[in-house]
Amino acid sequence: MSDIVDMIIGQWAQERPDVVEDLWPVELLSRVQRLARVIDRSAAATVAAHGVEHGEFDVLTTLQRSGPPYTLTAGAFLKASMVTSGAITNRIDRMEAKGLVERVREGGDRRTVRIRLTEHGHEVTRAAFADLLTNYARLLDGMDRDLVERTAGSLRQVLENLGDTALT
DSSP, rough: OHHHHHHHHHHHHHOOGGGGGGHHHHHEEEEOOOOOOOHHHHHHHHHHTTTOOOOHHHHHHHHHHHHOOEOOOOOOHHHSSSSSSHHHHHHHHHHHHHTSSEEEEEETTTTOOEEEEEEHHHHHHHHHHHHHHHHHHHHHTTTTTHHHHHHHHHHHHHHHHHTTOOOO
């Protein structure tokens, strides 16, 4: 069996035979990059049907899974994402305009702003998440469940080796 990555590696082997032995990381990393693009496009289309952008959906699900009272500081979102504070502010502004979240200032320190999931935000998150799970199952339909679990375990090891753990 062959895929586009095999073709790319073959082209490099012909063009640069001197780097053939150095192409082994491309076997995994190029496939992960391509897979991420396929998944991102599919997920974005799924959540767009619910009137939210993929980045907004990330905020919604982060708030939902944080549990009651479904609030986090903007700083917590910055730590969890790879976007600038300006990007988070713009995202929250759009979401607030859609009635998905609200900004809450607590106590005497008016500088600390928490982002809270609204009831409408809960509804959209529940519906979009259910559709996303269905979409993910569709993407993997026909694949051997053991293969999926072994692949997930292998990717976990790669991520841990790169320092991407829940503890960092």
